Amino acid sequence: MATAREQRISWKAVLVAGTLVVLAWAGVAPAHASGKRFTNCGGVLVGAVPQLPGAGTTPLADTGCILGKCLERKRRADGTSICHYGRSATLIRNCVASASTASRDVAETIKKGWTRTTIGGAGLASIHTVRSPLSASSGAAVGVLVTFSVGKAVVQMQVGAVSDDDPNPSWGAARQIAISGARQIAGAWKKRPAAAQC
Numbered sequence: 001m002a003t004a005r006e007q008r009i010s011w012k013a014v015l016v017a018g019t020l021v022v023l024a025w026a027g028v029a030p031a032h033a034s035g036k037r038f039t040n041c042g043g044v045l046v047g048a049v050p051q052l053p054g055a056g057t058t059p060l061a062d063t064g065c066i067l068g069k070c071l072e073r074k075r076r077a078d079g080t081s082i083c084h085y086g087r088s089a090t091l092i093r094n095c096v097a098s099a100s101t102a103s104r105d106v107a108e109t110i111k112k113g114w115t116r117t118t119i120g121g122a123g124l125a126s127i128h129t130v131r132s133p134l135s136a137s138s139g140a141a142v143g144v145l146v147t148f149s150v151g152k153a154v155v156q157m158q159v160g161a162v163s164d165d166d167p168n169p170s171w172g173a174a175r176q177i178a179i180s181g182a183r184q185i186a187g188a189w190k191k192r193p194a195a196a197q198c
Helices: 004-025 041-048 099-111 174-190
Strands: 056-060 064-075 081-095 115-117 125-132 140-150 153-162
Touching: 041 056, 041 064, 041 081, 041 174, 081 174, 099 125, 099 140, 099 153, 125 174, 140 174, 153 174
Parallel strands: none
Antiparallel strands: 056 064, 064 081, 081 153, 115 125, 125 140, 140 153
């Protein structure tokens, strides 16, 4: 039987792997190496998504982090614990050569079919609903991805539900939370000197 520590590590591994898979499926996996480490990612993400109190943050390489919490666990017949329903948020910041390059990268998501949107404080912004199964446009909405530019930064924020045994977990407020969080981040970053954004 797995210890509590092993279960926490397993949960984080599943959350991180699942998030990277969702980003890759949506075609927005980080395309650029970050010019600087994203040292305060956890603090930024916790502030942007206060709907996950008590959740833990895990770094994603140098470019971002993930905030996740399992809200409902189940036990398998063999006694191991799995997360039946959880929620997560991911924040990734990539630094590019110029503000025009950042805008061009966001424009590419719009060309792929994402919806152009307005995020106060951001340059160009787009939003995409991730559905499961991803090949079916009528599948359950399991997450929302927002991509926007602020100066030389391309920022990707994902909010959604996760589950070890349900392929269609949902979180009805994910879209509103993702947009609200993106606005908060963009507004705060726009006030920073350009050198502090990346």
